[in-house]
Amino acid sequence: MKLDISLYIPVYNGESTIESVLKSALELDPGPNEIIVINDGSTDDTLKILNKYKNKIKIINNIQNKGLAHSRNIGIEKAVNENVASIDSDVEVSSTWLKELNDTKSKFNSAMSGSKLIEKLKDENIYNMWRHIYATQNSFGNIDIGNLGRPLSGSNTLLSKSVWREIGGYEIQYKTNGEDSNFCQKLLNLNYKTSYCSQAKCYHLRNDNLKSLLDASRRGYISGAGLKKPTVMRFMQRSIRHTKGYLKNAIKDVVKLRFAMMYVGFRICWNHINKEFIGLVKNKSNYV
Template identity: 30%
Template sequence: MPLISVIIPVYNGENTIRETIESVLNQTFKDFELIVINDGSTDSTLDVVSNIQDSRLKVFSYPNAKQAASRNRGLSQATGEYVSFIDADDLWKPDKLEAQLKALQENPEAGVAYSWTDLIDESGNFIRGGANIYWQGESYARMLLNDFVESGSNPLIRAQAIKEVGNFDESLPPAEDWDMWIRLASRYPFVVVPSAQVLYRVRANSSSTNVSKMEAVSLRIIERAYAEAPASIQHLKRHTLGNRYKYLVFKALEEPPVRQKALTAIRFLWQAFIYDPVLLRRRIIWKVLLRIAIIVLLPSKLAQTWLNKFKQFTDILTLVILIRVDIVPAQR
């Protein structure tokens, strides 16, 4: 029986699935099974996968049911003591599994090991690094404040821990990852591998670009999580909401520029001010407002040209850096 089960949900991933699978098969750690869940693909995904010869590769096909359901279907087939997921367009560095497994074996009380993430574009070119948050140990409050794991392609998880907290909630895309990490953090410590081992591909049509849906689902997750959280951390709720709205502003204004999303960003920014009034005094707000103005007032192609030309004045990455993951003492 393999020590690790790796699960790849894929829907119409013919352009990237081979590279993703190869990044798993080329891991320095070899004792794993690779479970590909074909989620009703209508392109040549199955043909691409069938041409990859490796005894560790197992393929299961189902009617289309979206990513969370596909991950749960993968869990039903998994036999490993540890489980990891990778989306069909993301990549792993070769030592990802080895380093995370070592971290969990050296910290037997931990249920989850996570690494740092780099963002790449659709062609595989580096865009920027992730948040690179270093945190180990009890992680419940910090995970409530912000999803510092950053993607579903990141963690290695003890299978027993998932059995205890339950499967992915299929009603919560595109934020079902955060919900799962919150539930895991409520019971298990986390351990970090401080190295960028996950390459997250930013795609214009990914589910995470539907910012209005992400807002609605995020609010559901926050309400449910704080309904179950102890009284000692209830004071963090407004910080969680402030953090989430900062993140939503950033997501709404990511490239390519879309006028409707920029208009939505105005509402998100107002909510961020409500929950974090200090944000009004930050210089980054002027960059955010300028970026919104360019996207709203100019045609898409011209807006992109201006954003590139005046990048120094429209780069809003600092907004993500302002997301708080420190523990704020309760007010007396």
């Protein structure tokens, strides 16, 4: 059985995860009647892997890397259905994910519905564990929510194409992240509802090291904060904000004896402050 839903997957250099993600998408029961993969100028073996499934999926190749927001817009634009689901290239889905998500979206008549993302590799290292504790996407608990009133991560959602069109799509200035929160905020500003399905489960395959976590945290902060031109006063204000955030988490970590998490949090905090200072010196607001 197939649902009248399109599913798109944007991918850039995802050779380590894209095949298992595709297999999980193809095993959805019920599944979508269309799967689109946007290969965003990958330079690794991503395309070679995708071609193994070319009889079961539609492949769109960007000659150059255009960024995540651009790929999302292509996936939705090319979709033949009004309801368009998305997963990232490092997110596996459970077999009933799409049905659960579709039922929730229909039940609450929401413009966009998100699902529960579980960090599959959280026990691999302290960096994945830190992300599991403090940065898991769509972590809204074990109860369905009909009117969430908050932005959803684009990594595992179901969206009405007509609403995407009304909003004007994702802003292509967001190359790696931040496009989803920006889009959802516009959606909420137009009084559309976002909903959350706790039973639609998917699994994040991201496996961080210290550098990748620091880089991702910094990019996420820049995208979400909409940073203005750096000044000495703003540097001091942001440094205080980063330090307060670290201390708030550190207190929780001390209480629960999570000293490794304190270390990771400190490195993230220091990285932010250091990059803020370099940005001030270089007069660059979005210094990564």
